[in-house]
Amino acid sequence: EAQVTQNPRYLITVTGKKLTVTCSQNMNHEYMSWYRQDPGLGLRQIYYSMNVEVTDKGDVPEGYKVSRKEKRNFPLILESPSPNQTSLYFCASRTHPGLAYEQYFGPGTRLTVT
């Protein structure tokens, strides 16, 4: 089954404790990205990756890091989480060419930073 998986689905942590949210896709997609969803703000892109070892900032990259060492994986790293990073996070992927290809979303990760 074609899918994007994220782990963990729920995470409660404390300020400053480094964490990683994993993302993996099994569709051989080149393009992957991370979004955060906050009430009243919709989804905003954090980082994206065009392919292995190619990453770039989205609209709200502050406080986040990413890496793309393998095509299928695109982890999101919070080196020193803060309460304003409490949010719902989505990983997404799509194939490369710029047509209207569907972007597949993971199930979401609910992060709470206290």
Add this chain to the structure above:
Amino acid sequence: AQTVTQSQPEMSVQEAETVTLSCTYDTSESNYYLFWYKQPPSRQMILVIRQEAYKQQNATENRFSVNFQKAAKSFSLKISDSQLGDTAMYFCAFRHGGSQGNLIFGKGTKLSVKP
């Protein structure tokens, strides 16, 4: 910069009736794509319908159809014969035509279908 505006934070409709969700966008580009995503209480993002800007014909998917007005930069979603399972947040999204294009989302419309 591209922006997407959904002016209706919440809407409700009776089961079996028709409802239209509004979306406007701002761009100077001519090659782009528009999408409607549904997010039910499970939080999963589900693609409802997509529209290529170069196509004049409005996209349809079963009970879902769009009214794409390119000159007015408007992209509304019509849901016919509303069902209880249509209750969800609906997000309008824009992506320009380049391969690097990321999705730009509106703030969403919460739709409630009442029995």
